[in-house]
Amino acid sequence: MAAPTRGPSAASRSAPHGVPEGAPGAAAASGERAPTRIRVRAPQDLASGLLIAAFGLSALWMGRDWPTGTLASVQSGFFPRMIGTLMVLAGAVVAGRSLLVHGPALPSWNWRPLAGVTAAVLAFAGTVETLGLVPAVLILVALGNLAGQPLRPGPLALLGGVLAAGCVALFVWGLGLPLQVWPLQVWPLWVSP
Incomplete structure (x- = not known):
């Protein structure tokens, strides 16, 4: 019969002092690679970007059957497609910015x-x-x-x-x-x- 060992076990020695096993910081502190998470730093910008992109996508969808023509002969579908595409791109830029720059949280809904x-x-x-x-x-x-x-x-x-x-x-x-x-x-x- 083996005598119980005194002191921390091997598993608890891998976690840093004060961080319990299984805690999110335990894997990173022990040298293991923690799974990466996308962190939204500006939720208000993310919501705004998604809303702008949604309006752009709806403009593209509504004008999908309209003829666009050429730059020399613009027809009825040219501007809705151009504006819709620009809105989708602007929404993507604003939403992408929310991942990089800190900003305000979403306000409470009234x-x-x-x-x-x-x-x-x-x-x-x-x-x-x-x-x-x-x-x-x-x-x-x-x-x-x-x-x-x-x-x-x-x-x-x-x-x-x-x-x-x-x-x-x-x-x-x-x-x-x-x-x-x-x-x-x-x-x-x-x-x-």
């Missing part, structure tokens, strides 16, 4: 601004033809106000009025777009084109 802005844009798109431009802009401003720090009623009304007047001046008077300004075209003629 649903309120996303829901508020989405609801405001969808409401504008759904009401601009039926209610007219001015009420649709006012609805857009009111719902967009719920997305962040709400304004008091006075500044909110001023913002809505200025934006509605600016939209009428730019799109109806300036560009001459055939947009309905009010729900019924019985309002004073000075707001119509």
